Structures are given as C-alpha cells and as structure tokens.
Amino acid sequence: MYRIYLCLFYFSLRVVRYKLCAMGFNHSDEELMLQYVAGDAVAFESLYSRHKGPVYRYMLRLCRNEAVAEELFQEVWMKLIKARENYIASAKFTTYLYKLAHNLFIDHYRKQNVRIVEDLSVEVDDIEHEQQLANNPEYLTQTNQVMGKLTSLLESLPNEQREVFLLREEAGMTVSEIAETVGVNNEAAKSRLRYAIAKLRSGLNGE
Amino acid sequence: MVNEEKELDDYLEGNSELSNQYHASAMVEPSERLNEKILSAAKDAVIPKHKKKVLVHKSPWVRPVSIAAMITLSVSLVVTMQQESGQPLISAPELSIEPHSSTALSEEIVMPQTVTADDDILVLDELELRQRNGGRADVPTASGAVGSSRSESNTDVMKDEAAIIKPAKKGTLKQKARSKETEKRVFAKEHLLKSAPMEADVAASVNFKPDLQVGQGEKSLLKIKSMWEAGKYSEAKKGYQEFYKTHPGFSVEKIKEILGPDLYQALIL
Numbered sequence: 495m496y497r498i499y500l501c502l503f504y505f506s507l508r509v510v511r512y513k514l515c516a517m518g519f520n521h522s523d524e525e526l527m528l529q530y531v532a533g534d535a536v537a538f539e540s541l542y543s544r545h546k547g548p549v550y551r552y553m554l555r556l557c558r559n560e561a562v563a564e565e566l567f568q569e570v571w572m573k574l575i576k577a578r579e580n581y582i583a584s585a586k587f588t589t590y591l592y593k594l595a596h597n598l599f600i601d602h603y604r605k606q607n608v609r610i611v612e613d614l615s616v617e618v619d620d621i622e623h624e625q626q627l628a629n630n631p632e633y634l635t636q637t638n639q640v641m642g643k644l645t646s647l648l649e650s651l652p653n654e655q656r657e658v659f660l661l662r663e664e665a666g667m668t669v670s671e672i673a674e675t676v677g678v679n680n681e682a683a684k685s686r687l688r689y690a691i692a693k694l695r696s697g698l699n700g701e
Numbered sequence: 702m703v704n705e706e707k708e709l710d711d712y713l714e715g716n717s718e719l720s721n722q723y724h725a726s727a728m729v730e731p732s733e734r735l736n737e738k739i740l741s742a743a744k745d746a747v748i749p750k751h752k753k754k755v756l757v758h759k760s761p762w763v764r765p766v767s768i769a770a771m772i773t774l775s776v777s778l779v780v781t782m783q784q785e786s787g788q789p790l791i792s793a794p795e796l797s798i799e800p801h802s803s804t805a806l807s808e809e810i811v812m813p814q815t816v817t818a819d820d821d822i823l824v825l826d827e828l829e830l831r832q833r834n835g836g837r838a839d840v841p842t843a844s845g846a847v848g849s850s851r852s853e854s855n856t857d858v859m860k861d862e863a864a865i866i867k868p869a870k871k872g873t874l875k876q877k878a879r880s881k882e883t884e885k886r887v888f889a890k891e892h893l894l895k896s897a898p899m900e901a902d903v904a905a906s907v908n909f910k911p912d913l914q915v916g917q918g919e920k921s922l923l924k925i926k927s928m929w930e931a932g933k934y935s936e937a938k939k940g941y942q943e944f945y946k947t948h949p950g951f952s953v954e955k956i957k958e959i960l961g962p963d964l965y966q967a968l969i970l
Binding site: 530533534535538539542546547550551554564567568571572575576578642644645648662663668669684687688691692694695698 | 705706708709712713717719720722723724726728729730731732735736738739740742743744746747748
C-alpha cells in the first residue's frame with residue numbers, strides 16, 4: 495500500500511515541478527527573455543511579474559511623481575518589447591532593463607528642461623538644500639504622513655545618489671553593475687552610494 | 702571617511718539596518734490597468750494578429766435562396782439516381798386487358814419490327830453517310846429506301862434521299878467500299894443492337910418504337926393472372942395472345958415464373 499502512496503507522492507512532485515517550470519520559476523531572467531524573443535508570451539509574464547514592482551518603485555522614487563512614473567514605467571516595458579530582437583543574453587537582464595529605465599528617465603528630464611547634475615562636485619548647493627529640507631520638521635511631517643521618514647529622506651537626496659541607492663535596493667545590483675547601468679565608473683558609483691547611505695543614516699538618526 | 706567606508710562595506714554586505722527599514726516601508730506596485738496594458742502589448746507583439754474576420758452581413762434573401770438551392774439539388778439528385786437505376790419516374794399506365802380496351806391495346810402497342818440484314822446494311826449506310834456529312838440531320842440518307850418503316854412526315858424527304866442516293870449506289874466506289882468493309886459491317890451488325898447509342902440511331906432510322914418499358918410485360922402478365930383468377934378466362938386468354946404478340950422476346954421461364962406453370966399451360970391450350 496505504501497508503494498502506491500510513494501508513487502502518488504512522486505507523481506505529485508513531478509506535477510508541481512512541471513507547473514513551476516511552466517511558470518518560469520526555475521528559469522533565469524535571461525532565459526525567460528530569450529524565450530519571449532522566441533515567441534513565448536508566458537515567459538514575458540514571468541519576467542514582468544518578477545520585475546514590475548522594483549522597476550515601478552525605482553521610477554516612482556526617482557521621478558517623485560506618480561503620473562510621470564507610470565508613464566515612464568510603461569515606456570520602459572514597451573521599449574523592451576519593441577527592442578526584444580536586439581537583446582543579447584551576454585548582458586545581465588537586470589542591467590539591461592534598468593539601463594533602459596535610466597535612459598528614459600534622463601531623456602524625460604532633458605525634455606522637461608530639468609537640470610540633472612552629472613558631476614558630484616557641483617551639487618554641494620543641492621545637497622545643502624536637500625539636507626535643509628530633510629531637517630525641516632514641517633517638511634518631514636508632511637511627507638511622513640504619506641510615505642514615511644525613510645522615503646522622505648530618500649526623496650531629499652539628489653537624483654544621482656537616490657538612483658544608485660534605488661538600484662542597490664530594488665534591483666540588488668553590485669557597485670559595478672550600478673556603474674554600468676548609470677554609465678559612470680565604479681568609483682563614482684561607489685562614492686554616490688556612500689554619500690546616499692551617510693545622508694540617510696544621519697537623517698534616520700536625527701542628526 | 703573611514704567610518705563612511707565601513708558603513709558602505711557593511712551596507713554592501715547586506716548587514717544594514719537601512720536596507721531592512723527601506724524594505725519594511727510600503728512596497729507600492731503598478732496598477733492593474735498598467736499591468737494589463739503592458740502584458741497585452743507583449744502578447745500582441747509576439748503572437749501574430751489574427752486576420753480580421755470578414756463580417757458577412759446576412760441579407761434577408763440568403764436563407765430562402767439557400768433553401769431553394771438545397772431543394773433543387775436534392776430533387777435533381779433523386780431524379781438522376783432514379784434514371785440511372787432504370788426505374789421510371791412515373792409508373793407507366795397499366796395495360797388494360799379489359800374487353801373494351803383490348804382492341805385499343807392492339808392498336809396502341811406497335812410491334813417491334815424485325816430488323817433484317819438488308820435493313821441493317823441500309824442503316825449502316827445511313828450512319829456512314831451521316832458520319833461523312835458531319836452528322837448533319839438535314840442530309841438525306843440511304844435508308845430512305847425503306848419506305849414501309851418510315852413515318853408519313855418523312856415521306857418527301859425519303860423520296861429526295863432516294864433520288865440522291867441512287868446514282869451513288871450505281872457508282873463503283875460505293876460497291877468497292879462495301880466489298881472491302883463487309884467483315885467490318887458484319888462485326889458492327891453484331892454489336893449494333895447491343896450498344897445503346899447505336900440502338901437509338903437504328904430505332905430512329907426505321908421508326909422503331911421501343912414502347913415496351915421494363916416491367917410492362919410483367920404488369921401485363923399479372924393483369925392476365927388476375928383476370929384468370931377473377932374467372933374471366935376468355936379475356937385472359939385473349940390478353941395472353943395479345944401479350945405474346947407484343948412481347949415475342951419474353952422468356953417462357955419468366956412467364957411461367959409470373960403466371961405459374963399451371964396457368965401458363967392453361968393459357969397455351
């Protein structure tokens with residue numbers, strides 16, 4: 495009798511494994527993307543369900559505007575769909591995806607004539623301004639009601655620092671991957687990340 | 702600076718309170734509408750779009766016309782099948798062997814004329830001439846000489862035919878052709894009545910009326926039998942005589958089968 499149970503158990507395990515495979519659980523992002531390029535729409539669903547949240551939060555916290563974030567988020571995925579034939583599996587999919595998002599963000603702000611500080615050396619004024627905002631109890635109270643202290647502190651960071659922090663937290667990237675995505679060298683990426691962490695910690699500690 | 706480096710290293714190692722706090726904060730997700738939009742775009746990009754269905758606007762006349770077409774087709778199919786099977790579409794009127802109509806029967810039923818060898822030759826000549834003249838119906842034929850088997854409407858035409866053909870018969874060319882093709886004619890004569898199209902031609906040329914349809918003889922015999930059973934013996938005998946005249950080729954076995962051997966003997970006597 496126990497043999498029948500064993501057989502049933504084994505069979506159910508196989509079924510679960512098959513189902514998981516079909517849902518793309520044991521496939522890497524790169525494999526799923528290649529499957530989608532080959533015409534498998536289900537692979538794209540798996541890929542999208544994996545990355546939709548992080549990419550959306552990355553965009554939302556980078557833009558600080560929900561409508562713009564939604565627009566850019568949609569644009570990222572549409573660009574990925576359209577340019578699927580150009581995808582080369584040698585690059586990490588996450589890097590590829592966030593690079594798309596980064597470029598779209600830059601393009602959007604350039605179109606909007608918003609100044610994006612490329613060099614950390616010229617953002618001293620901005621940092622001071624953001625720090626003032628972060629230390630401003632009125633500002634913090636207002637934003638804390640909605641997003642919490644950390645989120646408001648994050649918003650007070652300069653775009654470059656905020657972006658590298660978001661890439662680290664949302665996409666789980668290493669410093670080199672962040673550098674590749676943002677288009678700077680490793681040292682610059684590391685420096686930005688260091689600044690961001692220091693500011694956030696000091697903000698949280700109430701310094 | 703050293704402190705900041707240490708903080709960064711700790712942070713990158715994943716032992717950071719900052720990361721925990723960040724992930725503990727509200728994790729917003731894109732809206733369902735956005736998800737559906739993107740996923741449908743992804744599907745549309747990969748799966749080829751189906752051809753737009755051509756909407757056929759059904760007109761009010763489509764249904765009756767289709768029904769009429771269906772009925773026409775089915776009726777024509779049935780007619781064709783019945784014709785092919787040899788059964789008459791409308792059953793032929795039964796031969797009445799009643800005393801008052803027996804004379805009419807003898808008048809109506811035309812005896813099939815015995816086709817003699819000479820007639821066959823003439824018929825063959827006629828066919829040959831038709832072939833030579835490209836099957837033209839207006840061209841006179843040699844069989845015009847057989848006046849007895851002709852209908853009255855063709856009498857004038859037959860006279861013309863005879864006038865035209867006579868010199869040809871005198872000519873040596875025709876005689877030579879006949880002598881050369883004697884074997885061929887004999888062979889053709891054997892198969893003349895067997896093949897249906899040829900039989901039709903012969904029948905038309907000698908005014909042969911194949912009015913004896915399949916099953917008519919059996920009906921006549923059954924009628925005779927019923928008359929005999931009804932006690933009308935003289936009428937039955939008369940009817941059988943008529944039948945014998947009109948159906949000379951009807952096999953005795955068949956007659957015996959239908960009438961029964963006793964009745965057959967009684968009718969013969």
